[in-house]
Amino acid sequence: MPSKKLENFSRRNPQVAPYVQKLADYIRWLSEQGIEELVPRVAAVQLSISEADTLGLLSVFQDAGLVEPRYQLVCKPTGSVLGSYRSLKEIPDEIECNVCGKKHDAEDLRVDLVFKITQGRAADAAA
Numbered sequence: 001m002p003s004k005k006l007e008n009f010s011r012r013n014p015q016v017a018p019y020v021q022k023l024a025d026y027i028r029w030l031s032e033q034g035i036e037e038l039v040p041r042v043a044a045v046q047l048s049i050s051e052a053d054t055l056g057l058l059s060v061f062q063d064a065g066l067v068e069p070r071y072q073l074v075c076k077p078t079g080s081v082l083g084s085y086r087s088l089k090e091i092p093d094e095i096e097c098n099v100c101g102k103k104h105d106a107e108d109l110r111v112d113l114v115f116k117i118t119q120g121r122a123a124d125a126a127a
């Protein structure tokens with residue numbers, strides 16, 4: 001386990017512990033691949049659990065400082081990520097799209113929640 005908090009959580013919730021371990025393994029695998037962001041929908045498929053359950057687990061990892069939520073602003077017509085924000089409040093109502101070359105408002109935009117993996121950085125800091 002990469003963190004004491006996760007260990008404690010797993011001890012208190014033995015029925016969830018195998019999924020905590022699976023998610024920890026998956027996050028480690030992602031960082032080994034040089035992938036910095038976890039997509040909850042994809043993680044849910046990897047763990048064979050629902051996306052809601054995955055988000056529940058991720059909140060434990062977030063408490064443990066291993067991941068941070070990021071809100072990605074996506075151009076709907078092209079599926080391109082235009083920006084990444086720490087909170088919903090930071091997201092602009094309108095944005096000049098550098099892919100379409102047009103100004104987009106809420107109609108053309110979608111917000112995806114992803115989790116930035118901070119585990120590697122934390123490990124470096126501890127080393």
Ligand SMILES: [Zn+2]
Nearest residue numbers: 075097099100
């Ligand atoms: Zn666009």
